[in-house]
Amino acid sequence: MKEKLVLIGNGMAGMRTIEELLKLDDELYDITVFGAEPYGNYNRILLSPVLAGEKTIDDIMLNDEQWYVDNNVALHKGKTIVKIDRKAQKVIADDGTEEDYDRLLLATGSNPFIIPVPGHDLPGVISFRDIYDVDQMLDASSKHKHAVVIGGGLLGLEAANGLMLQGMSVTVVHLGDVLMERQMDEVAGKMLKDSLEARGLNFLMGASTESITGEDRVKGVRFKDGSEIAADLVVMAVGIRPNVELAEKVGLHCERGVVVNDTMQTFDPKIYSVGECVQHRGETYGLVAPLFEQAKVCANHLAKMGIGRYEGSVTSTKLKVTGIDLFSAGDFNGDETTEDLVMKDVSRGVYKKVVLKDNKIHGAVMYGDTIDGAWYFQMLRDGTDVSEIREQLMFGQAHLGDSGHGGHNAAAAMTDDMEICGCNGVCKGDVVKAITTKGLFTLDDVRSHTKASASCGSCTGLVEQVIASTLGGDYETATNVKPMCKCTEHTHDAVREAIKAQHLTSQPAVRETLGWKTPDGCASCRPALNYYLLATWPKEAKDDPQSRFINERVHANIQKDGTYSVVPRMWGGVTTPDELRAIADAAEKYDAKMVKVTGGQRIDLFGIKKDDLPKIWGDLNDAGMVSGHAYGKSLRTVKTCVGSEWCRFGTQDSTGLGIKTEEMTWGSWTPHKFKIAVSGCPRNCAEATIKDFGVVCVDSGYELHVGGNGGIKVRATDLLCRVATEEEALEYCGAFMQIYREEAHYLERTAPWIERVGLNYVKEKVVEDEANRKALHARFLESQEIFKVDPWKERASEGVEAYEYTPIKKIN
Amino acid sequence: MSNWIEVGAVEDIPKLGARVVETDKGDVAVFRAADDTVFALRDKCPHKEGPLSQGIVHGHVVTCPLHNWNIELDTGNAKAPDEGCAGRYEVKVEGGKIFLSV
DSSP, X not given: OOEEEEEEOXXXXXXXXXXXXXXXXXXXXXXXXXXXXXXXXXXXXXXXXXXXXXXXXXXXXXXXXXXXXXXXEEEEETOOEEEEETTTTEEEETTSOEEEOSEEEEOOOEEEOOOOOTTTTSTTEEESSSHHHHHHHHHHHHHOOEEEEEOOSHHHHHHHHHHHHTTOEEEEEESSSSTTTTTOOHHHHHHHHHHHHHHTOEEEETXXXXXXXXXXXEEEEEETTSOEEEOSEEEEOSOEEEOOHHHHHXXXXXXXXXXXXXXXXXXXXXXXXXXXXXXXXXXXXXXXXXXXXXXXXXXXXXXXXXXXXXXXXXXXXXXXXXXXXXXXXEOOSOOTTOEEEEEEETTTTEEEEEEEETTEEXXXXXXXXXXXXXXXXXXXXXXXXXXXXXXXXXXXXXXXXXXXXXXXXXXXXXXXXXXXXXXXXXXXXXXXXXXXXXXXXXXXXXXXXXXXXXXXXXXXXXXXXXXXHHHGGGOOOOOTTOOSSTTOSOOHHHHHHHHHHTTOOXXXXXXXXXXXXXXXXXXXXXXXXXXXXXXXXXXXXXXXXXXXXXXXXXTSEEOTTSOEEEOBOOGGGOOOHHHHHHHHHHHHHTTOSEEEEOTTSSEEEEEEOGGGHHHHHHHHHHTTOOBOOTTSSBEEEEEEOOGGGTOSSOOSOHHHHHHHHHHHHTTOBOSSOEEEEEESSTTOTTOGGGXXXXXXXXXXXXXXEEOOBOSSSOBOOEEEEEESSHXXXXXXXXXXXXXXXXXXXXXXXXXXXXXXXXXXXXXXIIIIOHHHHHHHHHHHHHHHHHHOSOHHHHHHHSOTTGGXXXXXXXXX | OOOEEEEEEGGGSOTTXXXXXXXXXXXXXXXXXXXXXXXXXXXXXXXXXXXXXXXXXXXXXXXXXXXXXEEETTTOBBOTTSOOBOOBOEEEEETTEEEEEO
């Protein structure tokens, strides 16, 4: 018999946990949900747009009643649990309904704080928390004129804005001198106030409420200084308190909230808790992103996978008032140990402040122009050292040179019919629609539903911007603890570390040791694991062809019509009449549909049928040519210019060095494709400064450049160092390739890898530490003993994997 | 009425791999999962006709080599949120031999 899981609280955190659990294991539990509200689960953070008339209740439903039916989840709506019998393991609702549990999930959320002034219980005094409150406000706005919102925080301002848009005259009463003082500093708070006043809101700052007047309905609000204003509706929005009433009543350990450990377990091991009712490491949270992180961890433990810890969240805030952009994150007030970078342009309505501590972003507050909020927030969470970009920091990501960040500025200004994802033809409107109609929160969700950024990934930043601007601050930003894929909770780094530390040499061993959720992985993790194993244990791990993408499995590039293209290696881009003749003969013999010169200085034969591949390779082998690995996550080409042998400007023999480099590196597998170039002088005709490893010859020796990319996002290389001899250039090249092979994530080019780990790190390991460089180079050469073989020859004349190239049977 | 044709042995297909049966109605992809279950689908992804036989097999699913659609081997249906179906063929294994009905 299945175990029983009962959820108390049909809200966002609890239901997110259930959804995450069902994704992991939908067989484990019989699930019952109790919710006090008479609805399915709705998106509480979008109540403000509903009040403002920008959305309807239907728009913000996350799980309608049909969802519960479809997923075999029993829903008791409109029933409040009044008792938990922890000994008998059952819950009892106010109408007498009882339900047994094996595991109980407590997600009772929070209650609005009501200031206990005289008159707080009069009709017309409400909070802003649920659909009922919104209905009350909408009802009041159709009959009455004067609204007073007590509390100038996030929720209060959203309520005030909504009521104003519904036609009421609204006064916001705030105890402090700065609006949203938990999210804004004084300057930003003042700009916000001016802007809201210009829209028609009234403010009473520093006003302490003494009582609410009226007899059978609210009539006004009286303050401690004796003044009084008229009010037909009073909205109390002064804060929330974790709802721990039930938990306290049944003796669960509570402080401000229900106390949980890093697995979201309460002091009763059968009872878990998530959401706003929870207190974790002394913190309580009221924003949705942390709640979703909790949900993920909790679901994992409920599913008995036992992986994952919640370690607390850094949060950021955005105000969901259309037309007002503000953003804050971290500690934006700073102290004597921090420094402020400030940009302020009042007439343009722009203010930015970034607080730095030890060259890292400690906090940020922005008003007016918040496009870079997500960027600052990411660096804050990652602890990125910003000393190198400090000069440009305030001007935003778009000003970081020509590395293609320009798109970020576009997101907010884009119209719905503008294309975001060029690979899959997805417009901004498609993404926005998918987010709002399907209740999506994460980049992964948006990817799988719309395909935006699901191919080359270059528009990921833009898609994230659209998600952020559509959802406001409730967007769950990508964390740096992203699992490798859906088969595991482990990150790329953790998997690589385990393979090395625990001497794992096969995929089954990795999957078993690390608790993979799928028996044989998926199309995403299998190629990655295969690579990690080969790179870590070149002499022990065995290549698994079934974990290779088709191109690497059959050593040619698949084309859209299912035929293949064939590129023989041309060392340093140098060829001979004999080779060209052999290529021409092969092109005719195997009916190549097109013969094309590639960007990497070689020749590509298109339209070759799969069964002909071993034959054409045999012919090319006979003429002395080997595979060019144009299909692999491997060394591709070494592009050269003619150098000192011919060129009147050449300073060194760039062609010769290119050939030596290619002879050293060919056949090596790398996390992603790897391109090298050698230019004979600083005119750089071989375009070495957009390669993964580029050499620019100078009169005194060789400049070594790394981390360039000419593809999706153009990135010029960083100068690694200068060396005097060819031998040194080769040693540094091998060492650099090896550290990239050992440490980068699968499918991460050198450009993003270097941006992630920092050029200084690479310099430390490769340039400054001579012993380490020599060790890296030696490991590279050792691995090359295995991989410097021609895969074409093995298949053309030694019959390796012959089954790949022939049909199993021909019928008729 | 089924017309079973022997197309080869289970051992002829690598585990987590596929082979093609050429027919006059087009290619059929025959898959072998890790548990040795054998499946047969029309060798064309419902998306852009990519050859499914060249994809990576995991569980009872194949990922198309062209644009990474995931196709369920037992039904030929694309996994949500993608939509579409590659036609499936009856296939059975007897005594280690694969029989296909086309």
